Amino acid sequence: MYERYAEVYDESGQIGFSLRMLEYLDRVLERFPAPGLSMLDLACGTGTVALAFAQRGWEVYGVDASESMLQRARAKAAQMGQFLSLSRQDMRDLVLPRPVALVTCLYDSLNYMLSRPDVTRVLQRVSRALLPDGLLVFDLNTRYALEQLWGNNCFFSEGKNLATVMDSSWDHARELSTVHAVGFVRQQDGLYERFDEEHVEAAFGDREVRAALSDAGLVVEAAFECFSFDPPLSDSSRLLWVARKAGNP
Numbered sequence: 001m002y003e004r005y006a007e008v009y010d011e012s013g014q015i016g017f018s019l020r021m022l023e024y025l026d027r028v029l030e031r032f033p034a035p036g037l038s039m040l041d042l043a044c045g046t047g048t049v050a051l052a053f054a055q056r057g058w059e060v061y062g063v064d065a066s067e068s069m070l071q072r073a074r075a076k077a078a079q080m081g082q083f084l085s086l087s088r089q090d091m092r093d094l095v096l097p098r099p100v101a102l103v104t105c106l107y108d109s110l111n112y113m114l115s116r117p118d119v120t121r122v123l124q125r126v127s128r129a130l131l132p133d134g135l136l137v138f139d140l141n142t143r144y145a146l147e148q149l150w151g152n153n154c155f156f157s158e159g160k161n162l163a164t165v166m167d168s169s170w171d172h173a174r175e176l177s178t179v180h181a182v183g184f185v186r187q188q189d190g191l192y193e194r195f196d197e198e199h200v201e202a203a204f205g206d207r208e209v210r211a212a213l214s215d216a217g218l219v220v221e222a223a224f225e226c227f228s229f230d231p232p233l234s235d236s237s238r239l240l241w242v243a244r245k246a247g248n249p
């Protein structure tokens with residue numbers, strides 16, 4: 001996952017999500033302040049959010065499982081003359097040299113955890129990586145999105161240098177969405193090179209997320225329809241969760 005795709009991830013339009021999220025995150029952090037200017041972007045991908053925080057003077061860690069995504073993040077940081085502390089890690093085994101005031105995990109990256117124990121394990125690691133009163137902000141695709149919107153559908157998109165076919169299937173029994181993605185990347189000679197990736201995301205309901213956060217010692221401060229401050233609805237496709245680690249007594 002996210003190996004060949006990494007080369008074209010930003011250009012394919014995915015960067016648009018991070019840009020929209022950055023504007024929203026500013027408003028989220030106004031309502032739910034972090035107790036300092038250090039952060040970890042977990043599953044940081046190509047580093048767009050991490051770099052924006054670094055540019056504002058935050059001390060930033062970025063962690064991702066994909067070396068290719070991290071390479072893109074490194075190249076962008078070098079181009080901008082920014083320092084990011086990037087490391088390749090599976091989020092289930094996350095370790096940081098020192099705790100931070102804010103952890104973000106964005107663009108449904110936590111949906112890539114395919115079982116409730118894995119989500120709990122990641123959140124426990126996140127909790128350890130947070131300072132007292134530290135804030136966690138993450139978004140998740142809802143069951144409605146994976147089952148009803150992605151469902152058993154095939155999506156096609158064509159841009160200047162990339163065409164993709166996303167063939168999605170929903171496994172009702174396991175509550176998993178599998179997307180077989182085929183990309184065709186335009187080469188300098190005008191010919192197209194094909195790559196194939198399989199992305200599997202799991203759906204977690206409200207109670208499961210709350211239980212996993214609680215098991216990790218994190219207290220839910222809010223859940224919103226993502227990109228708004230409205231409460232979630234039965235047909236919300238993406239939720240934004242805000243949780244906090246307890247402070248020192």
Ligand SMILES: C[S@@+](CC[C@H](N)C(=O)[O-])C[C@H]1O[C@@H](n2cnc3c(N)ncnc32)[C@H](O)[C@@H]1O
Pocket residue numbers: 001002014017018042043044045046063064065066069089090091092105106107108109112
């Ligand atoms: C949809 S992308 C989001 C990237 C970035 N957060 C953004 O907003 O553009 C999902 C990211 O999760 C990462 N990822 C998936 N499973 C992971 C794991 N077990 N540990 C760490 N990163 C993981 C992928 O490599 C990928 O970069």
